[in-house]
Amino acid sequence: MAKQTKSNTIVHPRYGCAIGAAYTVAAIPGGVPIANCGPGCVDKQYYGLSGSNGFQGSGVASGGDMPSVNFGENEVVFGGAKKLDGLIKSSLKIVKGDLFVILTGCSGELIGDNVESVVKTYKQQGYNIVFADTAGFKGNNLRGHEIVVKAIIDQFVGDYKGRRRKKLINLWTEIPYFNTFWRGDLAELKRVLEGAGFEVNVFFGPQSKGISEWKSIPRASFNLVVSPWVGVSIAKHLEKKYGQPYLHIPVLPIGEEATSAFLRRVVEFAGISPEIAEKFIAREAHEYYYYLEHFADFFAEYWFGLPSKFAAVGDSAYNIALTKFLADQVGLIPVRQIITDDPPEKFRESISALYHDLTEGVEIDPEYIEDGYLVEQALYDTDFGTGVPLILGSSWEKDVAAERKGLLLEVGTPATEEVVINRSYIGYRGALTLLEKIYTSTVGGK
Amino acid sequence: MARNIQLDLETVENREMRLGSIISWDGSASELVELSRYEERALRHKGCPGAGKNGEGCRLCELNMPFNQQSMCANSIAACQAGNLRDCVLIQHSPVGCTARNPEFNLAFRNGLERRGIKPRNINIMTTNLLENDMVFGASEKLKKAAREAYERYNPKAIFFSMSCSTAIIGEDLSSIAAEMEDELGIPVAPMHCEGFRSKHWSTGFDIAQHAVLRHIVNKHPKKQPDLINIVALWGTDYFTEMLKPLGLRVNYIMDIASFDELAQTSEAACTSAFCHTLGSYFATALEQEYGVPQIRAPQPYGFAGTDAWLRAIAKQVGKETEAEAFIASEHERVKPKIDALRAKLKGVSGFVLTGSSYAHGLISVLRDLGITVDGSVVFHHDPVYDGGYEEQNTLKTLVEEYGDIPHFTVSKTQPFQLPALLKRVKADFIIIRHNGLAPNAARMGIPSFAIGDEHFPVGYDGMIRVGEAVIEVLARKKMNQVLQRHVSLPYSDWWLSQKDPFILAKHPEVLDEAEEVQD
Missing domain, CATH: 3.40.50.1980 (Nitrogenase molybdenum iron protein domain)
Incomplete structure (x- = not known):
């Protein structure tokens, strides 16, 4: 069983709180988050999830543009409903958007404002408006993400009794903004699934059609969850609500073998003809191995040392995906895998089991630690052997990586030494980018 | 000056109560100087000028709006x-x-x-x-x-x-x-x-x-260090040493990056100043009141006039007037040709400053010394008086007197939705910004931003040169902003973008009821 390490506090945080899900809303084309909280709450989330995480920016009505009640003493004493009402009324008139989502933080929840009754008036007027309870004390932004998605499904998507479209799938995977490479990764997943013959609702980012896509959720033949735990409760919710089945694939596919296997599994589950998928896989494999073969020259005969042992520190989705790829496809040896996103207890056994099935002859017990102090202590104590240590982590590992004279690749928040636009580390193409990044740093680049 | 600082209390009184600070106002800088009634406020407890028995006249009028955007806490x-x-x-x-x-x-x-x-x-x-x-x-x-x-x-x-x-x-x-x-x-x-x-x-x-x-933390039994000067700062580069060494002073930066001992010894210093009165006035006044560490009675060290006055005030405090005069004269001589060259290059350029309160006053002086036109500015709040309350520290008044009025002077707490209207009223070839969330919208409007991360960058004589050179580089980035302007839009409705008054919602909230349309 995996070692679990708890402390009383968190230093060097690796996630925001539930109201960080404002960035789940912001990632929907046409989505407008309205923050019902103190003046600094969503500013902090901006930095934790976007600004200090690959400098992803905000784009629409988020970042500095996000409407916010900015609770003051007056609202704490007399209630914030009136101010919220004025904010919603003006937001609908001032901010461009298709779907407005009110996210209530600690103050509003603790004083017990009745947000539902404020929102109801606007809903009755025909606005697409939803509210969600996302007080920071409810948990981290990963849980907030699930709360908000379910709120949108229940309050906006609504009931459906019609037919399903066999080729259409709903994809629930990385968390927008929180997962540093979500945009590139979503694009790659959509690309390969479409290549295999599917139509894909991705819900977030530039590949999404926005609220029409959300409205079409019940029309999909099934829900595809590609993450160790985030999204499973959404799929179960949809199963209950619409009788839609779901397929849960816990590991994001990286590399040709994993991605092709992933596509075959989805095709099989969907029960569609594998012909298109196989043609696509053959094309992708041809291209992938063309590049890998050239890279292999460097890999085989570089004189000046390559990393062998690696640690991965980060959220469970990226941690297992990277660990699996490097162990199974590159032959790097995992020596310290630390999961930092606080997965619910009920998922931990199945997550740990994945690390015991990495590749033939290689297994490791992952550790579940959210406190950065303990994370760093663990890395100080790790035996990386004789080679240069490779740490896949966040900016917080900079000091320990320097101390251990290791290579640090920032793959999760905070990432303040990466500028991320549309890079992906998954699928066919992302795998090659990941190799480029790791080995560029090996040969002395950034 | 009334004794305002109450260190025996658990916590400090909020700025809005203590100084009468405001976050929402629009007018000209000279009007704000007048309405602030700095001297009267400074004479009375709690920054309240001429308050009658019922407290009337105590507050600066604010423009409260139903729409607010996220900010900071x-x-x-x-x-x-x-x-x-x-x-x-x-x-x-x-x-x-x-x-x-x-x-x-x-x-x-x-x-x-x-x-x-x-x-x-x-x-x-x-x-x-x-x-x-x-x-x-x-x-x-x-x-x-x-x-x-x-x-x-x-x-x-x-x-x-x-x-x-x-x-x-x-x-x-x-x-x-x-x-x-x-x-x-x-x-x-x-x-x-x-x-x-x-x-x-x-x-x-x-x-x-x-x-x-x-x-x-501050040492309650100080042993005087006559060559130590406290500078209340943030994370900035140590540009103060090169200005204060000629006066025989060592700089003690407070409070980012400081150690416990550096904080403790603030009560032992010869005097206290700051890169920005908004930031430093409380600390400086408390040290003056409790430990007799005088605060520098001068505007901030920006631009020729500000830097000259600031150096002279410090020199007077530590008895180094002769050294200061020599230093000022040689510095003027050294930087003048460079600044003249920059003025020639920057001729016809207009800038717009958006920063925290009194820091903006300093930056505007620097830009105007460089010959850059500044017809508008946003400060994220306004303190009608500082804790120090000294007339020489009335930075907005000094700015208006030394450099002339700023016709569009706005107090607004990082509200990007106002930016389109604000930037339509004045010519702005670039903006200077601290704090996030505003520059991205200027960028979409085709205007490049000079994000001052190192807040000491504009300080002193060399600060003017640094800023001038940086502005020239920033202006070149307009290419990127013009690309954005051609291809992306702002996240606001056409109705809002057609508004000319950034504070229309405060003055006429009924405009929100005009022709409601359900968006779908």
Whole structure:
């Protein structure tokens, strides 16, 4: 069983709180988050999830543009409903958007404002408006993400009794903004699934059609969850609500073998003809191995040392995906895998089991630690052997990586030494980018 | 000057009460100078000018609007102050989300260490990571455990506690726990009552952090160091030494990047000044009142006039008038040709300044010394008086008197939705900005931004040269902004973008009822 390490506090945080899900809303084309909280709450989330995480920016009505009640003493004493009402009324008139989502933080929840009754008036007027309870004390932004998605499904998507479209799938995977490479990764997943013959609702980012896509959720033949735990409760919710089945694939596919296997599994589950998928896989494999073969020259005969042992520190989705790829496809040896996103207890056994099935002859017990102090202590104590240590982590590992004279690749928040636009580390193409990044740093680049 | 600073109290009074600070106003700079009634306010307790028996005339009128955008809070500020010390630890008594900006403060801290020639390393700010149960049953034990954990792990010279919205609402007794832990651990434990909803402006957070340092860390039995000058600063490069060394002074920067000892010795200094009165006035006034450390009676060291006056005031304080005059004369001679060359290159250029209150006053002087036109500015709040209350520190008045009026002078707390209307009223080839969230919209409007991360950049004579050269580089980036302008749009409705008055919602809230249309 995996070692679990708890402390009383968190230093060097690796996630925001539930109201960080404002960035789940912001990632929907046409989505407008309205923050019902103190003046600094969503500013902090901006930095934790976007600004200090690959400098992803905000784009629409988020970042500095996000409407916010900015609770003051007056609202704490007399209630914030009136101010919220004025904010919603003006937001609908001032901010461009298709779907407005009110996210209530600690103050509003603790004083017990009745947000539902404020929102109801606007809903009755025909606005697409939803509210969600996302007080920071409810948990981290990963849980907030699930709360908000379910709120949108229940309050906006609504009931459906019609037919399903066999080729259409709903994809629930990385968390927008929180997962540093979500945009590139979503694009790659959509690309390969479409290549295999599917139509894909991705819900977030530039590949999404926005609220029409959300409205079409019940029309999909099934829900595809590609993450160790985030999204499973959404799929179960949809199963209950619409009788839609779901397929849960816990590991994001990286590399040709994993991605092709992933596509075959989805095709099989969907029960569609594998012909298109196989043609696509053959094309992708041809291209992938063309590049890998050239890279292999460097890999085989570089004189000046390559990393062998690696640690991965980060959220469970990226941690297992990277660990699996490097162990199974590159032959790097995992020596310290630390999961930092606080997965619910009920998922931990199945997550740990994945690390015991990495590749033939290689297994490791992952550790579940959210406190950065303990994370760093663990890395100080790790035996990386004789080679240069490779740490896949966040900016917080900079000091320990320097101390251990290791290579640090920032793959999760905070990432303040990466500028991320549309890079992906998954699928066919992302795998090659990941190799480029790791080995560029090996040969002395950034 | 009335004795305003009350260090015997647990916490400092909010700026809006203490100084009459405002966050929403629009007019000309000269009007604001007049309405602020700095001198009258300075004479009375609580920054209240000519207040009648019922307090009338006490407040500057504000433009309150139903629409607000996210901004920043006192809790954030307290974290970026008390959390950025070299050998102390801050514990945020809060859910984890209150610490989500810490990676950015870490970036500032690491850069700050590097600028001051110290090896960069991570900040250590802890959170008690409170959850729903803690809201129901209270979390005092968690805070005590956290203090012990901080002590064992980091061996800090002092520990700070910070209050969050949730812990304030459930009534956590930060002060009692701090006193208890101070006894147990034998080091100062300083509570900061900086819950985010507390003050309408985040800058109260500076005062709260400084209040905690003054009460818990500053040496109560100072041994004078006559060559030491306190400079209240943030993370900026050490440009002050090159200006103050000729006067025989060593600089003690407060409070980011400082060590416990550097904070403690502030009561031993010969005098105190700041890169910005908004930031430094509370600390400087408290040291003056409690320990007789005089504060410098001058505007800020920006532009020729400001820098000259500032150096002269310091020289007078430490008896180095002759040295100062020689230095001023040689510096003028040294920089003048370079500034003349920059003025020639910058002829016809217009700039727009958006920063924290009195810092903007300094930046505008620098731009105008460089021959750049500044017809508009946004300050994120306005203090009609500073704690010091000295006439020579009335920075807005000095600006208007030395450099002329600013026709469009706006007080607004980082509200990007106003930017389109604000930038339509004046010509702006570039903006100067601190604080996030505004520059991205200027960028979409085709206007490049000069983001001043190093707040000391414009200080002194060389500061003018640095700014002039940087502006020329920034203007070149307009290419990128023009691309954006051609292809992306602002996140606001056409109706809003057609408005000419950025404060129309405050003056005529009924416009919101015009022709409602349901969006779908």
